[in-house]
Amino acid sequence: MDALVTTQWLASELGASDLRIVDATYLDAAGGRDASAEYEQAHIPGAVFMNLGELRDTDTDLPMMLPSAEKFASRMQSLGLGDGSRIVLYDTSPWHTAARAWWMLRHFGAHDVAILDGGLTKWRAEGRETAAGKEQLRHRHFTVWAGAEGVRTLDQMQRNLSSGGEQVLDARSAARFTGEEPDPRPATHAGHIPGSKNLPYTELFEADGTWKRGEALRQAFAAASVDLDRPIVTTCGSGITAATLLFGLHLLGKDGALYDGSWSEWGASRDTHKAMGAA
Template identity: 35%
Template sequence: MKKPIVSVEWLHEHLDDSDLIILDASQQVNQAKVESQYQDIQIVGARYFDIKNEFSDTDSPLPNTLPTAEAFSKAARNLGINKDSKIVVYDSLGVYSSPRAWWLFKIMGHSNVWVLDGGLPEWVSQGYEVEKTQKHDYALGNFVSNFKPEMFKTKEQILENIATKDAVLIDARSQDRFLGETPEPREGLRSGHIPGSINIPYTRLLNDGKFLPKEELEKILPQDNKPLLFSCGSGVTACIDLIAYELIENKNPKAIYDGSWTEWGQIDSLPIE
């Protein structure tokens, strides 16, 4: 499976695979202010992937900051994840936070990871089995991170790229936020966008919580030979845009600007449009 997503039908057929681990990367609150109607249920056997706490650097002043490779390895092992685990990650909004979890595994060098297209809403709509949300203790896994720094960009690298234009920077926020027509949901942030960036709101790439077909994505996503950098509010929905490019089999190098607008928008010395 080269594609970064799997269908609920595929997952249902492979539930009994001995090396399969299902991760629930749902967030209780999100900046999109979207509420899930599936608050207290999970796919049977799912393990909770806590992006905000266990899988972020909680010492950082920024939200959802990439943890160290060592911290990620420890948290993954605590969930019983092994080096050879096949991982399917989902969230309760369809596709929202699960691509962030997918990217975290990718940047930590784990290739056998997929996003469940349509997430929990699609799983429930197909009548597949769910259970009450529950936590378990798991036998310690042997997961080891192999960090890939080329998949991660800092504000200094983004600033340099404004001058060099070596890479294309894509902003996954809504158009009104990109254009500075509406206040940022986080207090204290300037409005606008990073100079030279282009706006592809992540919502354009989805329909009813699932990714659009490849042919439709190709019409939306601009392509050239430059590397691709992705930004959003805090590094979560940028990963949706990145996966969309994977779905159209774009081979260009791809990286996430992890600080995203939460970082850029609060530093007055950084340029904005």
């Protein structure tokens, strides 16, 4: 299974015993949409709903930190996702949150994980069947494994300021990156990590919401002055769209790490603000 699959491919695979489809839409409640309610109203047949808003470390004030391996495995098992599953993710979020689910699944040991190109929007535009209500799948064992190599901490990001060992790539909008637009989180400074580069995650998509591929995708990274042959760590506001950049890198055959605390951690820290010279 490719990392990015088409609606036509998925339609031909519906009903396969090892196929698991997941709606990984995450939305800000302030935007007036309810991801769970929208899933129950219409989803791809057989799809279960992954609640990314709950699938996080709830012992921290940071918004979207990785949960424990045990919590993640338990949630996946309850969704019927487990060993031997081919997992296809989609979303209807403006932040393309299927990429966050993709990154988390791979981080915790899932091997066969893909994203549906164009998501539910493309699926419905093509007149394909949808289902309503909730899907019930039997529990399936999920063998969890988690290493630390694909995740960066605040301390590691601070050390990288002097070492410069990794390029830091920020997925937020240009206005958020420059500080022209204030951060929406209370007591969080505007701006960006010193030395980082800006590639708004929206630049990785075509006008119809499908992913750029090949040279078009490569040019998006080149336009942000990213050297694809050097190590890269991605960041954003809360760790969600940073995963979108990682998926884009994956499509180009490259891997990177994700700063999970992202700007919600860096921008609220007194130490980092001091190090930035109050910039």
